[in-house]
Amino acid sequence: MTETPVTPDLSVIIPCYNEGENVPLLFARLIPALEALGVTFEVVTINDGSKDNTLERLLEMQKAEPRLRVIDLSRNFGKEKALSAGLFHSRGRAVVPMDADLQHPPEAIADMLVKWRDGAEVVFARRDARTGQKLSEKLFAKGFYWVFDHLSEVRLPREVGDFRLMDRKVVDTINRMPERSRFMKGIFAWVGYREAEIVYRQGERAAGTTKFNAIKLLRFAFDGLTSFSNFPLKVWSWVGAAISTLAFLYIVARLIRTMIWGVDVPGYESILMSVLFLGGVQLLTLGIIGDYLGRVFDEVKGRPLFIIRQLYEPGER
Incomplete structure (x- = not known):
């Protein structure tokens, strides 16, 4: 078999978490597709603390x-x-970078290389449709893109995930970024560089099930938004100003009403509603501030992004 040169033409990065069933299926398609490109390559797989036999399959x-x-x-x-x-x-x-479940077709890498050789430094792979997703998930994705585009200075390309080609200079730039709260789709878009795109048809998941549920997706979306926008912090100044204005107008209206018609019996319900509403706004505001403060806390601690138990290089075992 061909040995990997120190600086190959192409690196394919595949994070794996409980993908033991997919590993042989993936490499059965990936290696022939890469060999057909006529370039030197390496495949870098990352076992992200899998609980199944992913590591054993990769070492095999x-x-x-x-x-x-x-x-x-x-x-x-x-x-x-x-x-x-x-x-x-x-x-x-x-x-x-690509996923291990074969929803990202390895054959599409050939089209990316063509764009790269033509001068593009980042080649997006845009899916033509979301395969295997429920209508609610598709609507959630559209809503997330709309909110992100309107609240962040970074615009995410539509229907583009982590599957893309990046020039070495782009990867080096990303590696120099010290932040620990990483929303990679946003980082990929933020760095810029000359861009091109290809369109591919997303495949069905080869085996296993997705690792994301509704709660994880919602948290992932919120992390992405707060990583690239401080609007959730700023908006509460406007909310507070609006509530204060309405409260002032209400006070003025009550004073005028009292002067004209006298004092009436105060309403218990209106007081209760006001207290609950303002209390809820305050708690929501504190929660968002706490999320941003937690990010600052993580950055200040300066812990490493990840810890490697072992790096298995070919021929070292």
Whole structure:
């Protein structure tokens, strides 16, 4: 088998979490697709604290494929951190992150390379449709993109995930970014550079089930928004001003009414509603401030993005 050069033409990065069933299916398509490109390549896989036999399957694949490198993290750090680990350890002149479930077709990398050779430094892979998703999930995605575009200075390309090609200079720029709260789609868009795109048809998940549920997706969306926008902090100044204005107008109206018609019996319901409404606004405001403060806390601690238990290079075992 061909040995991987120190600086291959292409690095493919694949974060894996409980993807043991998908590993053999993935490499059965990935390696032939990469060999057909006529370039030198490496495949960097990251075992993100899997609880199944993902690591064992990857190491089995490495015995027959010397261009496969396996990074075993000490625990589950999440996809964004695992992807960052792959970017840090990639060596290729071009880098392509992709998922392990074959929803990202390896054959599409050939089209990305064409755009890259034509001068593009970032090549987006835009899905033509969301395969295997419920209507509620599709509507949630559309809503998230709309909110992100209107509240953030960074515009996310529509229907584009982590599947893309990046030039070495782009990856080096991302690796120099010190932030620990990482929303990779936003980071990929923020760095800029010359862009191009291809369109691909998203496949069905080869095996297993998705690791995201509604709560995780909602938290992921909120993390993305707060990573690239301080609008959730600023908006409460306007909310407070609006509530204060309405309260002042209400006070004036009550004073005029009292002077004209006298004092009436105060309403218990109106007082209760006012207290509950203002209390809810205050708690919501504190929660959002707490989220931003937590991000500052994480940055100040300066802990590493991830911890590698072992890096399995070909031929070292």
